Every structure is written in structure tokens, then in C-alpha cells.
Amino acid sequence: MTTEAAIISTKGLNLYYGDNHALQEIDISFARNRVTALIGPSGCGKSTLIRCLNRMNDLVDNVRVEGEILFDGEDIVSPRTDVVEIRKRIGMVFQKPNPFPKSIYENVAYGPRVHGIRDKKTLDQIIEKSLKDAALWDEVKDRLHASALGLSGGQQQRLCIARTLAVEPEVILMDEPCSALDPIATAKIEDLLEELKKRYTVIMVTHNMQQAARSSDYTGFMYLGKLIEFGETDQIFEAPREQLTENYVTGRFG
Numbered sequence: 001m002t003t004e005a006a007i008i009s010t011k012g013l014n015l016y017y018g019d020n021h022a023l024q025e026i027d028i029s030f031a032r033n034r035v036t037a038l039i040g041p042s043g044c045g046k047s048t049l050i051r052c053l054n055r056m057n058d059l060v061d062n063v064r065v066e067g068e069i070l071f072d073g074e075d076i077v078s079p080r081t082d083v084v085e086i087r088k089r090i091g092m093v094f095q096k097p098n099p100f101p102k103s104i105y106e107n108v109a110y111g112p113r114v115h116g117i118r119d120k121k122t123l124d125q126i127i128e129k130s131l132k133d134a135a136l137w138d139e140v141k142d143r144l145h146a147s148a149l150g151l152s153g154g155q156q157q158r159l160c161i162a163r164t165l166a167v168e169p170e171v172i173l174m175d176e177p178c179s180a181l182d183p184i185a186t187a188k189i190e191d192l193l194e195e196l197k198k199r200y201t202v203i204m205v206t207h208n209m210q211q212a213a214r215s216s217d218y219t220g221f222m223y224l225g226k227l228i229e230f231g232e233t234d235q236i237f238e239a240p241r242e243q244l245t246e247n248y249v250t251g252r253f254g
């Protein structure tokens with residue numbers, strides 16, 4: 001486990017999709033202002049785990065969650081949790097860029113508007129800042145009112161990151177954010193991660209082992225619903241303690 005201050009930690013987290021015990025006794029702590037990568041073979045529960053962290057699994061029928069997820073000391077598994085507030089504080093970027101079929105400006109303005117910001121000048125400032133923070137401003141500043149669907153895949157993904165940043169989250173969950181992107185667009189997102197972690201906590205699912213090794217501070221290796229090993233990324237890749245982790249990171253299965 002990390003000795004750094006955790007922003008989110010799970011204790012004895014179990015999740016069932018009907019009879020499928022998809023997460024089994026997960027204890028993991030995510031360090032504040034760090035990038036943590038979750039790796040492991042397909043179906044091991046990586047996406048399920050990050051979707052628990054902002055209650056996205058609530059949208060799935062027949063799900064049962066047991067255990068604790070502490071976010072800033074509050075158990076967010078509790079039915080009393082304000083899910084809208086949690087999703088504001090813990091934002092999410094998905095595998096496939098999913099901008100709304102609206103202008104670049106409207107995509108980023110959407111979240112702040114939902115949270116009650118109406119003043120045009122304030123919105124303009126938020127949009128500029130969010131696009132700058134997502135390293136997209138220079139490419140779009142002259143066409144803010146053009147459709148977001150006219151952007152390249154990599155630009156669309158950075159727009160989705162800007163849309164997430166616009167509501168000032170504390171944590172950003174990323175579910176394979178580069179899997180639909182080419183190597184150049186991927187490199188831009190990886191550079192961006194370096195900047196983002198100065199102010200945000202990033203938790204990322206990735207299938208790309210080089211990406212985990214390059215971009216994350218901590219890595220968790222999952223297998224068949226269990227967290228097999230968690231540690232500093234260098235340790236996981238260079239000196240794994242568990243045989244299963246070693247087999248996976250050396251490409252012997254996956």
C-alpha cells in the first residue's frame with residue numbers, strides 16, 4: 001500500500017453482477033495528486049472497480065455492492081450519498097471519445113450550466129481555462145462554436161477531458177482513455193497526465209503496459225476479480241512480488 005495520503009480507499013469491497021462475483025475483497029488506496037493505473041487481463045474487473053468509485057454501477061441492473069469506499073473520509077457506498085455531487089467531484093473520461101453533438105463551447109459549458117453557472121463571462125473563463133488545461137485551447141480557440149464532431153479522435157478525447165475539468169473535480173477516472181487513439185494522440189494525453197496530476201488525482205484503466213509504466217506512479221494488477229498486487233509502478237514492472245503479476249507484465253498471458 002502507498003504511504004502517501006489517500007484520497008479514496010476501498011475496504012473489503014465486493015461487487016456482484018447477479019451471481020457473478022466480479023470484485024472480491026478489494027482493499028486499495030489511491031494517493032492524492034498521483035496517477036494510479038489498473039492493469040490486468042480482459043474481464044478481471046478493472047472497469048467495474050473504477051465505475052464503483054463514482055457510482056456508475058448504479059446504472060446497471062442487478063448489481064450488489066458490499067464493503068466501504070471512503071472518499072475524503074465519507075463512505076460513498078451509502079444510499080445517503082449524493083450521487084450527483086460525487087460525480088461532480090469524481091469525474092470520468094471514457095474509452096471512446098463521446099462529445100455531445102454540439103459545439104466545442106457547448107460541450108465544455110454543459111457541466112457548469114448543470115451546476116447553475118449562467119453568467120456568460122464566467123462561462124467563457126471556465127471554457128478557456130478548461131481547454132487550456134486539457135492542452136486543446138490553441139487548436140480550437142478560433143472555432144469554439146464549430147461542432148465538436150469535426151475534431152479528430154485525439155482532439156475529441158482532450159475535449160472530453162476539458163468537459164470533465166470544467167466542473168472542477170478532485171479525481172478523474174479514465175477508462176482506457178487512449179485505446180481508440182493513434183500513437184501521436186496517445187502521447188499528447190500522456191503528456192497531459194503529467195500536468196493534470198499536479199492538481200488532480202488520476203485513476204486510469206489501461207491495457208497498454210507501456211502506458212502504465214510510462215504514465216503512472218502506482219499500479220494495481222487485477223486478476224479474476226481480485227487485486228493481486230499493488231505498489232509503485234517501477235516495483236510492479238521491475239520487481240513484482242507475485243508470480244501472476246510477473247507473468248502478466250512480462251507478457252506471458254493476457
Ligand SMILES: Nc1ncnc2c1ncn2[C@@H]1O[C@H](COP(=O)(O)OP(=O)(O)OP(=O)(O)O)[C@@H](O)[C@H]1O
Nearest residue numbers: 017020022040041042043044045046047048049060
Ligand atoms: N454491466 C454488466 N453487467 C453484467 N456483468 C458485467 C457488466 N460489466 C462487467 N460485467 C462482468 O464483470 C466482470 C468484470 O468486467 P470488467 O468490464 O470490469 O473487466 P475489465 O477488466 O475492465 O475488462 P476489459 O479489460 O475487457 O474492459 C466480467 O465477468 C464481466 O463480464
